Structures are given as structure tokens and as C-alpha cells.
Amino acid sequence: MLNPENNGHLEIDEAGRIKLPPELLARYNIAPGSKIRLSESADGLQIQSPTRLAKLYIEPTSKCNLDCVTCIRNDWDEPQGMMSEEVFNRVAEGLKAFTPAPSIFIGGFGEPLSHPGILNMVAKLKETGATVELITNGTLLTPEISQSLVDIGLDILWVSLDGSTPESYADIRLGAALPQVLKNLENFNTIVYHRYGQDTFHHLFVKTKTKLGIAFVAMKRNIKDLPAIINIGHKYHAHQFMVTNVLPYTKEMTGETLYYRALVENEYRHASLPEIDTNATTYTPMYESLRNLYSNWSGFSTESNRNKCPFIVNGAGAISWSGDFSPCLPLMHNHTSYLGYLQNEERYSRQWIVGNIKEKSLSEIWNAPEHLAFRERVQKFDFAPCTSCGSCEMMAKNEEDCFGNTFPTCGGCLWAQGVIQCP
Numbered sequence: 187m188l189n190p191e192n193n194g195h196l197e198i199d200e201a202g203r204i205k206l207p208p209e210l211l212a213r214y215n216i217a218p219g220s221k222i223r224l225s226e227s228a229d230g231l232q233i234q235s236p237t238r239l240a241k242l243y244i245e246p247t248s249k250c251n252l253d254c255v256t257c258i259r260n261d262w263d264e265p266q267g268m269m270s271e272e273v274f275n276r277v278a279e280g281l282k283a284f285t286p287a288p289s290i291f292i293g294g295f296g297e298p299l300s301h302p303g304i305l306n307m308v309a310k311l312k313e314t315g316a317t318v319e320l321i322t323n324g325t326l327l328t329p330e331i332s333q334s335l336v337d338i339g340l341d342i343l344w345v346s347l348d349g350s351t352p353e354s355y356a357d358i359r360l361g362a363a364l365p366q367v368l369k370n371l372e373n374f375n376t377i378v379y380h381r382y383g384q385d386t387f388h389h390l391f392v393k394t395k396t397k398l399g400i401a402f403v404a405m406k407r408n409i410k411d412l413p414a415i416i417n418i419g420h421k422y423h424a425h426q427f428m429v430t431n432v433l434p435y436t437k438e439m440t441g442e443t444l445y446y447r448a449l450v451e452n453e454y455r456h457a458s459l460p461e462i463d464t465n466a467t468t469y470t471p472m473y474e475s476l477r478n479l480y481s482n483w484s485g486f487s488t489e490s491n492r493n494k495c496p497f498i499v500n501g502a503g504a505i506s507w508s509g510d511f512s513p514c515l516p517l518m519h520n521h522t523s524y525l526g527y528l529q530n531e532e533r534y535s536r537q538w539i540v541g542n543i544k545e546k547s548l549s550e551i552w553n554a555p556e557h558l559a560f561r562e563r564v565q566k567f568d569f570a571p572c573t574s575c576g577s578c579e580m581m582a583k584n585e586e587d588c589f590g591n592t593f594p595t596c597g598g599c600l601w602a603q604g605v606i607q608c609p
């Protein structure tokens with residue numbers, strides 16, 4: 187944090203240069219002579235450093251106990267596996283080179299609780315001083331596991347809920363039973379209550395250790411369930427909700443997307459809206475207004491999410507179960523997706539592995555020149571607008587684009603358009 191004594195102000199010298207305090211330079215891994223990016227938005231100027239590891243996604247396994255219709259595994263032909271103790275220990279050891287410790291998100295394209303060593307992983311990661319989050323489908327969240335996660339001090343447990351009734355839930359998460367998941371949430375809720383006391387639930391801003399988050403993948407078949415999902419989250423005292431769109435990994439799922447107009451239309455109509463209550467009085471007029479506009483809510487523009495990679499902006503990286511390091515989750519595995527809003531166009535994304543943790547340290551991989559150069563390139567985001575164009579064959583892969591960019595290109599990435607998001 188900036189020094190509170192100067193109210194967050196920075197000094198500018200006579201030559202117009204911004205003087206950053208030494209503690210900020212150290213925190214954000216900015217060395218003298220290095221480059222930082224200054225970007226302009228509706229909210230003002232933003233300084234971004236591509237060199238700081240602020241968040242690390244760790245994939246304990248690419249295996250899962252479910253067979254969901256939304257899953258990337260429906261199109262995979264690569265081997266799946268569990269992170270070995272050797273790989274994990276290398277990751278944990280590598281985190282010591284970063285001060286402050288980056289936050290950790292345990293998840294990827296598998297079910298973390300299916301890994302037999304997951305509790306030990308969480309405990310070791312907490313020993314680094316990092317904030318640790320974990321996402322689960324909730325089916326394996328036994329009372330014993332919940333108790334252990336709370337005792338260890340897991341900061342946020344994310345549970346994916348894509349349906350509010352047994353029928354709608356089973357329609358998406360094949361092989362799972364909603365009543366059991368809700369029972370598991372109830373047990374978790376009870377354990378948190380007993381661990382932290384009554385004030386945990388009576389005061390919204392009490393700083394408890396283990397909080398609950400609810401993640402929802404929005405599709406045509408389940409969007410009507412969202413209000414009930416929010417109510418379920420309130421019942422079990424969820425502190426955070428995250429809603430994302432579906433990314434079709436199979437052609438059958440292209441009919442489920444909800445973001446055609448958000449990407450292809452509404453490019454030139456804008457409105458700035460104040461903070462406003464959402465209730466029976468405002469619902470209909472606000473819906474009729476928003477359906478034809480890009481909107482600003484009290485100065486925050488939905489357009490500001492365009493052409494910004496959340497992984498690069500937030501200083502993130504990702505390590506797969508095999509120890510491969512990638513700059514983001516979308517580049518962690520080879521996969522095919524379908525841009526359903528562009529006549530069901532197929533797009534093959536080739537993984538980009540900067541290095542493997544078994545061969546190099548986390549610091550060496552993170553600071554590799556080709557990795558830092560890529561992060562700087564993505565910050566500029568001078569890629570072809572594949573997500574709203576789709577007029578040439580180059581969009582079918584992330585190898586190159588019509589602006590002359592070479593692999594990996596990011597113009598077709600829906601994460602960078604604010605359509606798909608991760609906790």
C-alpha cells in the first residue's frame with residue numbers, strides 16, 4: 187500500500203518523471219531502468235508492471251469425478267494426471283523467492299479435492315504467508331475435509347453451482363446430486379460458524395479466515411436459475427459471487443452462449459448510470475435501457491474490460507499438474523473451442539509453456555525474457571479483433587493474426603473481452 191501520510195500521492199520531479207517509493211519498487215519487482223506501462227482509461231491513468239508475480243494458479247489435477255457438459259475434457263486428447271509431490275514441492279519452494287508472497291488459487295481444469303494430497307498442499311501453501319483460495323464442485327466436500335480446510339486457514343472456498351434445482355443441476359453437472367452438494371455446504375457453514383463464532387454471520391465485514399464464494403456458469407439453459415443461486419449463497423453466508431459465461435468446448439454447446447450482442451453489437455452507444463437500487467420499481471426500465479447500451483455504473487464502464495487480459499493485468503501465472511508454467515489458464519492446455527456468436531467458428535488454441543518447474547525455478551521461469559516480453563505485448567494488446575470480426579481464416583488458431591502478430595496471439599481470447607472470467 188502507498189504511504190497513508192501522503193494520501194497515496196506520488197511526487198513528479200522537474201523533468202516530469204514519476205518518483206515511486208522504494209517499497210513500491212520492491213513490492214512490484216520494478217528494477218531501475220525497467221519498463222512499466224502507463225495506460226489511459228475513463229477512470230484516469232493506470233500504471234502496470236508486467237514483472238510482478240501477484241497471483242499463481244495451481245492445477246493439482248486435470249482429472250475430475252464428474253462429466254459436465256461444459257467441460258474442456260469433452261474435447262481433450264491429451265493425457266490427464268495428478269500433480270506429483272516433487273512438482274508441488276518445487277512450486278512451494280519457488281514461492282519463497284517472491285516478496286510479498288503471491289496469492290494462490292488452487293484450481294484449473296480438474297477437481298482439486300480429488301487429489302489425495304490436497305490438504306497437505308493447502309497447508310504448505312499457507313505456510314508461505316500467501317492468501318490461498320480453492321475451487322471445487324462440492325461433491326467431495328465431506329465434513330472432515332471442510333473441518334481440515336477451516337483449521338488450516340484456507341482463505342476462500344469457491345463452490346461451483348450451475349443449477350438451483352436437482353433437475354437443472356443434473357442437466358449440466360452430470361453425475362452429481364445437488365441435495366448432497368447443498369448438504370456439504372450446510373456442513374461447511376456449520377463448521378465455519380463454530381470456528382469463528384456468531385459474529386461471523388451477523389457482521390458482513392468481520393475478518394474471518396475461511397470465506398465462501400459461489401461460482402456460476404451462465405447459459406441459456408440455466409440463466410433463469412441465477413436468482414435462486416444467489417439466494418442459496420445468502421443462505422450459506424457466501425461472501426462473494428462470480429458469474430461467468432460459458433465457453434463452448436463442443437459444437438453442441440454453441441447454442442448456449444449469451445454474449446453475441448455484447449461482443450458484436452452495441453459498439454457505439456454509451457450511457458453513464460449512477461449507483462441505483464435494483465428492485466421491482468427499477469427492474470423493467472433498467473432492463474429496457476441496458477439491453478441497447480454499453481453502460482457505466484457510477485463511472486465503471488463495461489467497455490473498460492475490453493482488450494485487457496485479466497491474467498496479465500493482475501500479475502498472474504499458471505502451473506499445470508505436470509509442472510508446466512503458462513502465463514494464463516487459456517494457454518495452459520491445448521484445446522478447441524467454438525465461437526458460437528460467429529457462425530459456430532472453431533478455434534484451436536495451442537498451449538504455450540514457458541518452462542517446467544522440474545527443470546527451472548519458478549523465479550527463473552517467471553523472469554525469462556520471452557515471458558516478460560510476452561506480458562508486455564499483451565499489455566499493449568495490439569491484436570486483431572477476432573472476437574468481433576471472424577472474417578479470416580487466421581482466427582481459427584492462435585498462431586498468428588492479420589495484424590502481423592505471431593504465436594501466441596490473444597485477439598480471439600474471451601477472457602480478454604470480459605466475457606469469460608475466473609475467480
